[in-house]
Every structure is written in structure tokens, then in C-alpha cells.
Amino acid sequence: MVEYAKYVDVTKCDGCRACMVSCKNWNDLPAEPQDFLGSNQSHAKVTANTWNVLSFIEHENSKGNLEYLFRHSACFHCKEAACVKVCPEEALHYTDFGTVVINDEKCVGCGYCVQNCPFDVVSLATYKDKHGKEYKKAQKCTMCTDRLEEGMQPACVTVCHTGAMEFGEKDKMIQKAEKRLAEIKGKFPNANIYNPAGVGGTHAIYVLAEKPSVYGLPENPKVPTSAVIWKDYAQPIGKMMLGATTMAVIGAYISNKIFYKEDHGHDENGGGSNE
Structure with a gap:
């Protein structure tokens, strides 16, 4: 099966935020008024209603000069995604494009995907049913899988006027990244390709x-x-012995115990930090 990937060259990004706007428009995501962050950045991070954020980073380079670095921030769609592995309802799954998407009908808003994502890109959105009762669903960037299925490119890619983003076969995107890395090493000695092996x-x-x-x-x-x-x-063996529904309940219980223990441990050591 052919794998696909989005290629992002941050050295070509000029911070225009067109990717953010196109993502909001295509996915019909509501506006999120934000407090002033003291910089050009509009949002601190991606959220349940803002799946794509342009990050502005103030950085002192090797010559001692202050410069702005930009990064298009969205879901990485890991090949071995933690969010997929921990979901007790199997609401998160891979597509034929390698993207990771959420089945809203299966999602119960437990939040395990949020707590386990190493990139902090999954969030819970709050909704209300017809009786006014609130409920939650996990939300994140889908890499515009609905567009891919129609032979189109992700919305963010189509509007990038600097050519900082492309979408295509993963092997070709990696080759493109390697070629670009060789071109910029002289100007950016710390330049690298980010495609972490720890998540496959x-x-x-x-x-x-x-x-x-x-x-x-x-x-x-x-x-x-x-x-x-x-x-x-544990889950494959348990399903054979107990059945999928029972294992989902057990999984939720085990995950809750693990997360409670981790949080309790942080408190005992003076508290953890949140981004």
C-alpha cells in the first residue's frame, strides 16, 4: 500500500497564517477569541476548534542575532499513533492514506487520546444535546481526509503561497526533505528532518x-x-476471553488508574507542569 505524507519546510514559511484560515473554512470550525499573547501568535496551541496553528518562535541564532522561526502546527498522523492504541472504543483509526481520524459516533469523550498524544494535538470539544446536557468528543486535524478521498490536496497545502507545504507519496516527500536539508545546511547548521522513529x-x-x-x-x-x-x-488476549465490550470497560478502568497514579505522583513531587 502506498503511504502518503504532508511535507512542511519551515524555512520557506513567512507566517502568513493562510493555512489556519483555510483549515477553519474547510472544516467549518468556529472562531475562538483569544487573549493577547504578547507576540504575533494568535493561539498558544491547537485546540478542539482550531486544528492548525502557526507558531511564532523568538530564537537567538548561532551568530547571536534574534530571529523569528515559524512552524505550521497540526496533527502529525503518527504511523504508530498512541491515540489509536489507547482508545477503549476504537474510535480512532487509520485510513488508507495513513491519516488518523476520529469516528464521532464511537467517541465517548474519555480523554485518553488527549492524555497520551506525545505532540499534544488532540483536544476535547464540548457540545450540548437537545436537552441542553453537555457531552464531549475528541477533535483534531484530519489532514483533510475527506478532500483526499476526492482526489484533492489538504486545504492548508493548497493555499501555501511560498511552497512551504506539499502533499504526496511519503517516499517522495522524504526524498524532497533530504534534498532540501542538503541545500540549507550551510545557512542552518542545526537543520534536520523531523520524522521521529519512536512513533513509527x-x-x-x-x-x-x-x-x-x-x-x-x-x-x-x-x-x-x-x-x-x-x-x-492485553487487549487481543482479553477480547478472546471476555469479549470486546467487557474489555472496553476494563480498559477504561485500567487507564483511569494509570492516569490517576501519574497525576497523584506529580502532586507528591510538587506538581506537574502543563503547556
């Missing part, structure tokens, strides 16, 4: 001018061990 590689391949951490990205993201054990070992 991603379907959003980045050419970064600096180390991933400069852009707020994890250097070596990995699928949590607990998620691997649950999805690849």
Missing part, C-alpha cells in the same frame, strides 16, 4: 531549521509503554 514515523514530514525542542517539539517522542502493552498484548 509520521505522515507530516518537517524540515526544521533548528533542533525540534526549539520549536516546542519533543526530541524523541514515543508511544507510552502502557499503551503498547494494552493494545498489542
Whole structure:
């Protein structure tokens, strides 16, 4: 099966935010008024209603000069996605394009995908039913899979006027990234290709001018061990013995215990930090 990927060259981005606007328009996402962040950045991070954010990073380069770095921030669509592995309802799944999408009818808003995503790109959106009762559903970038199915490109790619983004066969996108890396190494000695192996590689391949951490990205993201054990070992065996519904309940209970223990542990050590 042919794999596809979005290629993002941050060195060509000029921060115009056209990708953000096109994402909002195509996916019919509501506006989210934000407090002033003290910079040109409109949103601190992606949210349930803003799946694509243009990040502005103030950075002191190797020559001691202050410069702005830009990064198109959205879901990476990991080949081995933690969100898919931890979902007790199997609401998250892979498509033929390698993208990761959410089945709204199956999602129960448990939030395990949110807590396990190494890139912090999944969020819970709040809705109200006809009786006014609130409920939650996980939401994130879909890489415009609905457009891909019609032979079109992702909305963000189509509006990028600098050519910083492309979409195509993954092998070709990696080759393009490698060629571009060779071209910019003289100007950006720390330049690298971001396609982390710890999540099996991603379907959003980045050419970064600096180390991933400069852009707020994890250097070596990995699928949590607990998620691997649950999805690849415990769940298949349990389904054979107990049935899928029972295993979903057990999975929710186990995940809740794990997350409670982690949060409790953070509190005992002076509290954890949130981005």
C-alpha cells in the first residue's frame, strides 16, 4: 500500500497564517477569541476548534542575532499513533492514506487520546444535546481526509503561497526533505528532518531549521509503554476471553488508574507542569 505524507519546510514559511484560515473554512470550525499573547501568535496551541496553528518562535541564532522561526502546527498522523492504541472504543483509526481520524459516533469523550498524544494535538470539544446536557468528543486535524478521498490536496497545502507545504507519496516527500536539508545546511547548521522513529514515523514530514525542542517539539517522542502493552498484548488476549465490550470497560478502568497514579505522583513531587 502506498503511504502518503504532508511535507512542511519551515524555512520557506513567512507566517502568513493562510493555512489556519483555510483549515477553519474547510472544516467549518468556529472562531475562538483569544487573549493577547504578547507576540504575533494568535493561539498558544491547537485546540478542539482550531486544528492548525502557526507558531511564532523568538530564537537567538548561532551568530547571536534574534530571529523569528515559524512552524505550521497540526496533527502529525503518527504511523504508530498512541491515540489509536489507547482508545477503549476504537474510535480512532487509520485510513488508507495513513491519516488518523476520529469516528464521532464511537467517541465517548474519555480523554485518553488527549492524555497520551506525545505532540499534544488532540483536544476535547464540548457540545450540548437537545436537552441542553453537555457531552464531549475528541477533535483534531484530519489532514483533510475527506478532500483526499476526492482526489484533492489538504486545504492548508493548497493555499501555501511560498511552497512551504506539499502533499504526496511519503517516499517522495522524504526524498524532497533530504534534498532540501542538503541545500540549507550551510545557512542552518542545526537543520534536520523531523520524522521521529519512536512513533513509527509520521505522515507530516518537517524540515526544521533548528533542533525540534526549539520549536516546542519533543526530541524523541514515543508511544507510552502502557499503551503498547494494552493494545498489542492485553487487549487481543482479553477480547478472546471476555469479549470486546467487557474489555472496553476494563480498559477504561485500567487507564483511569494509570492516569490517576501519574497525576497523584506529580502532586507528591510538587506538581506537574502543563503547556
